[in-house]
Amino acid sequence: MRAERHFTALISAVTVVIAFSSPVLAAWTKTYVVEWNEPAMYYGAKSGVIDPGTDCPNGTNPEVDWIKVLMDAGYTREEAQWLRNPANPTRSPIHGQNQMAFRGKDRANVYTNPTSTPDPGLVGVSGTIAEGLNLDDDVKTGFTSPTGEKGIDNNFYKALGCWKTYRGPPRLSSGALTFNDSMRNGSWTTVIVVSGHGADPMNDKNVKVGIYVSDDKMVKDGNGNIARDYSFRIKPRAQYEGIVTARSVDGRIISTRPAVIMLRNPAYDRDLELLRARIDLTIQPDGALKGYIGGYRPWEPIYRGWVNARGPVIEALTWVQLPAVYYALKRNADYSPKGAKGERTHISYALRISAIPAYVLTPDATQVASSVETYRAIAPQEPERVSGLFALVVDGIVPDRNAKVQAGPNAVILPAASAGNTVETDKQ
Amino acid sequence: MHGIAAAAPVAVAQQTSPELKPIKVAFRRITESQYRHTIADVLGSEIQINARFEPEKRDEGLLAIGTPQLSLTSSGFEQYFALASSISEQALSGKKQAAVVGCKPADAAKADEACARQFIAKYGERLFRRPLTDIEIATRLKTASLGAQQSSDFYAGLKLALTSILVAPEFLFRVETAEPDPGNPQQYRLDGYTKASRIAFLLWDTSPDEELLAAARSGAMHTEAGLKEQLTRLISSPRYEQGARAFFTDMLQLDGFENVVKDPAIYPKFNQSIADGAMEQTLKTTIDLLITKKRDYRDLFTSNATFINRPLAAVYDVPFLSAGEWVPYTFSPSSERFGILTQISFLSLFSHPGTSSPTKRGIKVNEIFKCEPTPNPPADVDFSKVKDSTNGTIRGRLLDHMENAGCTVCHRRSDPPGLALEHFDGLGQLRTTENGVPIDVSADVAGVKVVGAQGLARFLHDDPKVPACLVRNVYAYGVGRKTGIREEDYLADQTKIFAGNGYRVPDLMVQIASSPEFFKVAVPSAARTAAVPSAAATTAVQQSARNQQGVNP
Amino acid sequence: MSFRFDRRSVLRGMLGGTAVYMGLPVLDVFLNGNGSAYANGAKLPVRFGTYFWGLGLTDTPTGGTRWVPTKTGPGYEIMPELESLSVVKDKVSVFSGFRAIADAKANQVHWSGHASILTGIAPASASRFDGPTFDTKIADAIGTSTRYKMIDVDASLSRHPVSYSTRTGTTFASPETTALGLYTRLFGPGFQDPNSDNWKPDPSIMLRQSVLSAVKDQRDALMAGVGRADQIKLDQYFNSVREMENQLAIQLQKPAKCEDCIVPAGPKEGPRSASVDVVNANTKTMAKLLAMGLICNQTRVFTFVHTAGSSETYVAGQSKIYHQITHDEPTDAQLGYQPQTSKIAGMVMQAFGDFLVEMNSIKEGDGTLLDHMLVMGFSDTGYAKIHSIENIPMFLAGGAGGKHRAGQHIHTTGESVTRVSLTAMQLVGAPVGEFGTGTMKTSRPITEVMA
16 A cells, blocks of 8 residues: 555644644645546436437437527528538638527527527426535535435536436546546646545545646556556646545545635636535545535526637537527526525536646645645736737638628528528638 | 688888878767668758668677677668668758758859768768768769759759768678778878777767867877867767767667567556656666766666656556656655666566566676676587476576576576566566565675665675776777787776766776777788788787777777 | 569660660559469469467477367368468468477577578587578579569567578678568668559669769779678678679669559557567568568568567466476466466467458459468477477468468477478479488478478
8 A cells, every 4th residue: 555645743742732823834635636627517318418318308409499599589491401501601610500509589699699589498306316416505505415414505417417417427428538638638727625624534534625727637557547656736827726524434524614615627717616625535445535515606607718718619519509508508597696685696516626636836836745735825916818819700700801701680592693402612 | 701811921021111091990880770860960950861770789798799790681771772862852952951051052053063062062961971072072073963954853863872871881781991000101001080980979960070080180089188078078068968878778788679579468558658668767877877877876776866758657557646747756764666777677677578587687687787788598508307397486497497507507607697686577676476476686796795776786786896897898998899918907907997987987988089099000901802911910810709808009 | 563674774775864764664464364374474473481479389299289189181270379361271281390409509599590490500509500591592582573582571570680581691681671671671762652643764773773884893992801701891891792783783673563562551550569469469560561561562572570489478367478488387287288378379479360361351463462371380389388499389371372282280209400491492483402401401392282
């Protein structure tokens, strides 16, 4: 068995008892790197990835009939067919048919203005089981966990759990695969420090968990899994940090009081802010750490994140009408930061994570982190947020400056020279 | 293919003072690293060299002994030819052209003998490691001229001439020449250029530079002072590190890392970057200890100070406390890491893809550090008689097998050093139990009881065979030949001096390179169409064809 | 189809870059009615290759054989370790009971067996062969008209490249060890598509030839005062120069069309691992490339190594390598053989079957490539546990252009392996009447398999 990676500190008998929250060497510390993270979406079928199950009796939401959608939005059949013909993109085949944006009233852009079109009605989860955390301390609100625990609050799951990009057994939904692939290939790294003051890490009343990002990339081993025991330096970030107080019972670490944390989100929208955040993480026999981190997250940025990833592409690939996502999130939002009477801007959510042992170092790389600290004070200013892809996206589509015909509310759809169903290739 | 019996001494009338003709005593194919270093020195380090080099051969522990026995295969020659064309193209095009050529043709669309001659003489000398003869220059001039005419481009002609130099055997092989010794005309001595080459390859792993060639030309290489001056210059230069690296890569057999494979199911952390890192760790540590800090050679076994990088830290299971690439690191005693035998390089190179191998490790400890090779298993081992072992541990099975007659003789010597290293698995990771049972790492090494890696390190530190083996290796590496009974006394003397100098490696290399034995001429047995044999050469003919041990003291 | 031409005659034809090619008239080949020969009567070329794998096949002295068929003659039954050959069984002859005979010399383990098969001489030491391997003789006989005289391949992904082809006994060929390397050699720079309509001789070839002649002009001066061992080295060097000259001269000649030649796509880099499944996959990929290389007339002779004599291969996930298992595993009392060893032997043989299937998958004339070639498959040892060089498994596969009466099991008790080697040489038309030294000297090929 590999030696335990905990550090015993000498606490001199002479030192005054120090308040728990000030930086003291902990009695033990365990450090990890997150090798997988995805929204906790319980899969209720017995096999496959899109099969009907207790969560979604009709299976994953089916492919959308775009011809009908366009005709409902007021286009003629010929126009709808012309628009859906891959040979006729109003933008290049990579970024999708831009005209899809303009399905609202008076051809408004439904990506930026989802209420300009009636709610298409996203089918959500109708089952009673969900993974996640009890965020409101009320066992009467929410789902039942797979192990029978009541009061699991996860309306994100309720609203979006039948959507193709999220639905599936652990590690198999298309969204989870895409984003974790990106993370595991070096796009970002999340590290976790767990420390406590007791003698036994598995049973300790005073545990702290720190979640940080690192600029050091993860390394894959010979089987394609993330290799253990690599070293990662904590990168102080003003934006991304989370510190949670907790206790451990038989290796299960559960929050003792809620916190506010911000994580790097495994999605197109990068910021995962969680209010009233909690954790439920269990130390595994092989040294790994698995469980949930959850809280109430702002729901509108979820929608915006998908829109900014190119509306037409997301809709085509993930079989959804994006305005439906907006409506579903809005009506399932279950938390208002300003109190019961305020607008419900947030929705309950849980992130399912799996982390493996790694050396997490202090930012100056002089030692392994031996306690959970905040590094926000020494963090540099956050850099400007522009990425290659999203810089091109304007109002949910990627306009082609060189195109003869631009998508828009006033676009003429069918080419003038043709009549009926001629297919004119409009290669850009 | 055995040596011919000495021809009855040729019925030549007693020659009172026969003329010794210059002879070529060796053709040693240059290695990949020597090729690369030479091109970088002569034509510039920006030259890209992308080719598959011929495989080398290890004999008696050293590539420097085995590779000289090899020639070129057809596919090897193809590679060298393509490479030579590519190098010539790069060297004589674009910005480099003017700097490399150094003179201008009268008409760039035509041949120009004067400038071509200057170019050929200059680069020919650097690449053949001696001045070209008039005939050699004339042949290349013809090639250059033909090329210039065919392509209406002077530089195209030069490219062809340079290509022909780069594929010539005089470049691809180190041709060692012996001339009559003016002080003693009946005997041979190595010519000045050969001596210059020997020390350049030993200390810098490359062809002689301009200064060395000048020392050869002036005859300074034949004087004690001249030789010493060059040796001092070479050993004090930062380029000495390159030569030392080449020597230790050969002696420690690190070339094996090019193709090490491990089973990812059993050792998932292994990948090519670990392999590269492990090799670099060992070289960095060895160079730092022995060359930069000039410490006692024997500390290589006992010192737990080394260097690691981030991927290696994960395999060693220690934190990598640095923002840089490599960091000095001293292992704690509880890590059981002591010296070179406990570095990932040694441990993983000499194991199986999925498990450790005490026998392999033990064989290599003896071969590399004590110059005691283990013979191949006897052909007539009757494995049907070997007792099948049901023992649970590797150690147990090996000890059981050692009970079998026919196996004991060798395994008794080869296995124990490996058994002492059994706390390290086939990748070099520490593991102190096997199937829940603590692994016993006590062993009887040549009559001495050692426990674990630390015990083995101590044993090697104290064994006089170890420094003697290094001395032998430096000598054999430098002369490119096996050593035998004739060299025993010399090597023993050199080992005494080595000990007297505090076992310092740079001093050892200078000491050997300045000893007369280093330039001893070994006259090979004559070829079938030999020139008129001289009386002195007749005695040489009595040697066997395989053993080039004829000696002209 | 034999090319005979004179370098000077071709040179004469080149004037300052304009191409006036001489030599043979361009062969516009049409097959005769049977598809078995060219219209002018010349036969389709026959190719030869060796295929080697390490650690033999399972055959215990007490009689538990897993590969020797009980029937002799035509129509032998497929034994467990020969499963992979069942698809091409009628094109493969099996030779059992043949042995390497070391006379007074020691059996150098994992060495003497195949050294004897290839050179006819039991080697005195384990670091060299004591003679040239016969594939070089065949290459000299039938390989001079193609771009490459011989191609050597090592699919084992092991630590050191392995080739058992040698002219001198000390320097062995340097093989292609990756699919990409093999592809580049065959179809990369320098490849001339025989079916291309716009072939032009490359004027730079002449210039390259002049470089080589500058090198050769130095030969006599260089050889003066050279010792015997070095003379051998230099001979080999100049031999390589000559082969390159030959290659260049052939490239000045317009290649004959061959309909079946389809330039393949470049292979992807595979994983690097010496486990059996990966080595087998690599073998298959390289076999495909080699097959097309033969069809496209880049070479007529090859040597192929699946795993070396002291093979390093293993089953992924098992900590013991195959070699160690052959020694460690006891014979099962009930079964009469080593079950795990036999299983892995079958996995290793799978690659040989796949190799032959690849050769058989390409049409040529009225048959397949395999019909117009001969592959000699063999190993280094019989019963690997005891390094036995008795009953070394040997196979001859392919039609040899109709001369091999395939599909037979030939069994002997203790005759020399050189008889099979001699048979192979004669089947492909090499002018050899006798092979081997000492007790292994023979002039008797196995006529039962010769048409």
